[in-house]
Amino acid sequence: MELWKRGGAAAAIVVSCAIALPGCAKNTEQTGNPTGPEAVATKDAKLAGLVPAAIAKKGYLKIGIGPNYSPNEYRDSSSKIVGWDVEIGDAMAAKLGLKAKYVESHFPEILSGLGTGTFDIGISSFTDTKEREKTVDFVDYFQAGTQWASGVDAKIGPDNACGKTVAAQSNTNQLLEYLPALSKKCVKAGKPAIKIDSYDDQTQATTAVSLGKADASAADSPVIAYAVKQSHGKLQLSGGIIDAAPYGIPIKKGSKLGRAMVAAFEALKKDGTYDKILKRWGVEAGSMDKFSVNGAA
Amino acid sequence: MAQRSVSQAPSEVDDDISAVRLRHPWRWVSASIVVILAALFFISAAQNENYLWGTYLKYLFDQRISLGAVVTIVITVISMLIAIVAGLVAAGMRMSENPVLRYASWLYIWVFRGTPVYVQLVFWGLFTSLYPMIGLNIPGIGMLFGVNIKAWFTPIVAACIGLGLNEGSYLSEIMRAGIMSVGEGQREAAIALGMSKGKMMRRIVMPQAMRVIIPPTGNSLIGMLKTTSLVVAIPVSVELYVRVRDISGVLYQPIPLLLVACTWYLAMTSALMVGQHFLEKHFARGASRVLNDRQLQQLAEAADKDGERP
Numbered sequence: 001m002e003l004w005k006r007g008g009a010a011a012a013i014v015v016s017c018a019i020a021l022p023g024c025a026k027n028t029e030q031t032g033n034p035t036g037p038e039a040v041a042t043k044d045a046k047l048a049g050l051v052p053a054a055i056a057k058k059g060y061l062k063i064g065i066g067p068n069y070s071p072n073e074y075r076d077s078s079s080k081i082v083g084w085d086v087e088i089g090d091a092m093a094a095k096l097g098l099k100a101k102y103v104e105s106h107f108p109e110i111l112s113g114l115g116t117g118t119f120d121i122g123i124s125s126f127t128d129t130k131e132r133e134k135t136v137d138f139v140d141y142f143q144a145g146t147q148w149a150s151g152v153d154a155k156i157g158p159d160n161a162c163g164k165t166v167a168a169q170s171n172t173n174q175l176l177e178y179l180p181a182l183s184k185k186c187v188k189a190g191k192p193a194i195k196i197d198s199y200d201d202q203t204q205a206t207t208a209v210s211l212g213k214a215d216a217s218a219a220d221s222p223v224i225a226y227a228v229k230q231s232h233g234k235l236q237l238s239g240g241i242i243d244a245a246p247y248g249i250p251i252k253k254g255s256k257l258g259r260a261m262v263a264a265f266e267a268l269k270k271d272g273t274y275d276k277i278l279k280r281w282g283v284e285a286g287s288m289d290k291f292s293v294n295g296a297a
Numbered sequence: 298m299a300q301r302s303v304s305q306a307p308s309e310v311d312d313d314i315s316a317v318r319l320r321h322p323w324r325w326v327s328a329s330i331v332v333i334l335a336a337l338f339f340i341s342a343a344q345n346e347n348y349l350w351g352t353y354l355k356y357l358f359d360q361r362i363s364l365g366a367v368v369t370i371v372i373t374v375i376s377m378l379i380a381i382v383a384g385l386v387a388a389g390m391r392m393s394e395n396p397v398l399r400y401a402s403w404l405y406i407w408v409f410r411g412t413p414v415y416v417q418l419v420f421w422g423l424f425t426s427l428y429p430m431i432g433l434n435i436p437g438i439g440m441l442f443g444v445n446i447k448a449w450f451t452p453i454v455a456a457c458i459g460l461g462l463n464e465g466s467y468l469s470e471i472m473r474a475g476i477m478s479v480g481e482g483q484r485e486a487a488i489a490l491g492m493s494k495g496k497m498m499r500r501i502v503m504p505q506a507m508r509v510i511i512p513p514t515g516n517s518l519i520g521m522l523k524t525t526s527l528v529v530a531i532p533v534s535v536e537l538y539v540r541v542r543d544i545s546g547v548l549y550q551p552i553p554l555l556l557v558a559c560t561w562y563l564a565m566t567s568a569l570m571v572g573q574h575f576l577e578k579h580f581a582r583g584a585s586r587v588l589n590d591r592q593l594q595q596l597a598e599a600a601d602k603d604g605e606r607p
Contacts, residue, residue, distance in 0.1 A: 025355070025356075025357075025358040025359050025360060026359070026360050027355055027356060027359050029544065029547045067543065067546075068542065068546040069546075070546055070547045070549075074543070074546055075534070075543040075546075075547070077361075079361055079540075079543070104452075104532055105422075105532065106532065109419075109422065109423060109426075112423070112426065113423075113426050116426040116427070116429075118425065118426040201542065201546055202546070203542075203546045203549050203551050204551055206549055207549070207550075207551050207552065211347060226549075227549055231549060
């Protein structure tokens with residue numbers, strides 16, 4: 001039938017458009033620029049003994065991750081999930097004699113997936129907060145804080161944000177707790193409230209600032225520093241790191257895995273792997289000395 | 298223009314009619330305004346550095362993105378097949394004489410058409426967390442035929458099932474409308490000719506129903522192609538829009554990459570529109586008194602043959 005001949009021709013055009021014609025350009029993004037070789041951790045048999053039997057038996061940790069928070073976790077030019085958060089997770093798992101398997105997910109789904117066993121742990125720049133500690137346990141491993149960036153014309157930061165528009169990524173600590181609290185302070189002092197805009201990811205929040213739709217953006221210190229670097233002079237950091245809060249690895253409430261992971265981090269700190277990784281990515285400012293479970297202030 | 302005084306009697310006018318072309322000055326004015334505005338828009342877009350056209354060109358044919366487009370087509374085709382099957386079954390059940398089947402179909406349409414597809418996709422992404430095993434769990438006896446679905450229920454499978462079942466609820470209503478649009482007389486005639494019920498559906502009802510079903514289904518297919526961008530909710534990491542977001546997350550330049558995604562979606566929907574045109578033409582045979590090109594040509598050939606005859 002003529003129809004099918006024509007349909008076949010149309011299909012062939014579509015397929016050749018999609019595969020043959022393009023698909024030749026291979027781009028490589030300038031990313032967090034890790035320097036030096038990746039630090040490799042070795043198994044510690046004594047620590048491996050602390051791992052709950054069920055996980056030790058299967059030999060890997062299933063890790064929920066949201067790879068859209070460069071340079072902490074993102075997909076590189078070959079679509080592999082990378083970042084310093086990932087390298088920390090790899091090293092921690094290796095210390096415990098386990099492999100790390102990363103599965104892409106979203107913030108809320110990772111937290112609910114811990115309870116159902118979809119994920120053993122989550123590594124995705126989670127800020128450990130008292131509120132979140134009610135549902136899961138956190139193994140704290142990095143001292144992050146909030147930092148601000150604004151357009152180059154006017155420096156808008158935590159001290160002069162009242163009445164301004166501030167962009168942040170949805171589900172982040174900044175959007176859920178930090179900015180609303182700051183806005184309340186403004187109102188209490190008789191100033192106009194902060195207009196808080198929620199964006200799907202930090203990229204869009206930062207773009208809103210560089211296009212002038214928002215006056216500033218607040219995010220985790222390593223991420224905002226990276227955003228300023230990638231803005232090619234359209235953004236500036238305004239102020240230093242404030243409101244320091246630890247990043248934590250969420251695990252199921254009461255899981256014995258927490259103790260094993262704290263021990264693994266202590267061992268990584270001792271043999272220098274931990275600091276080597278942070279230095280490689282230029283985020284050594286957040287290095288921790290003491291690791292703990294649920295250390296939120 | 299021939300100037301004529303009103304006093305002249307019509308009889309004195311030349312028999313030759315001097316045809317004067319109707320003038321449409323406003324057509325020219327409006328067309329030029331549109332063309333000028335379009336040109337200004339393109340010039341301003343080309344000069345607006347916020348669009349970052351360099352990045353756009355660099356990533357338009359990026360390998361990851363064209364591969365993402367292939368995944369988008371695959372998800373679209375598989376989801377649409379699932380949707381057509383689900384729609385046919387639901388439409389059949391809806392028109393069945395069995396009240397239980399009728400209500401079950403109504404319930405399916407009610408739930409899947411009545412909730413946002415994004416929310417449904419989030420649920421399908423959580424499906425393996427909610428139901429790690431699927432089987433027949435009989436109270437007192439235990440799990441029979443239990444299958445661990447975590448192994449094969451990948452994000453792409455979740456996407457196809459989620460999109461397919463959602464679209465199926467719309468398609469079932471389109472199909473029901475198409476089948477109902479075929480006149481009662483057609484069925485009666487088929488039965489009078491001694492056709493079985495199956496043959497009647499196949500030979501008489503469905504070919505006529507298709508004419509009504511195809512245009513809105515093509516519409517759905519184009520809609521589906523764009524809805525695949527919502528699988529970011531599951532998340533499917535290799536799909537076109539998700540890839541675009543990944544790259545813009547690293548580059549911190551979302552605008553040119555969104556333009557790249559738009560270009561690809563437009564190219565794909567254009568291809569689908571061509572396909573739909575031919576499909577519609579096929580099922581429109583004999584529906585209109587106006588002959589199509591092919592029928593006219595056949596007629597002309599037949600007439601030529603007649604002419605050759607002595």
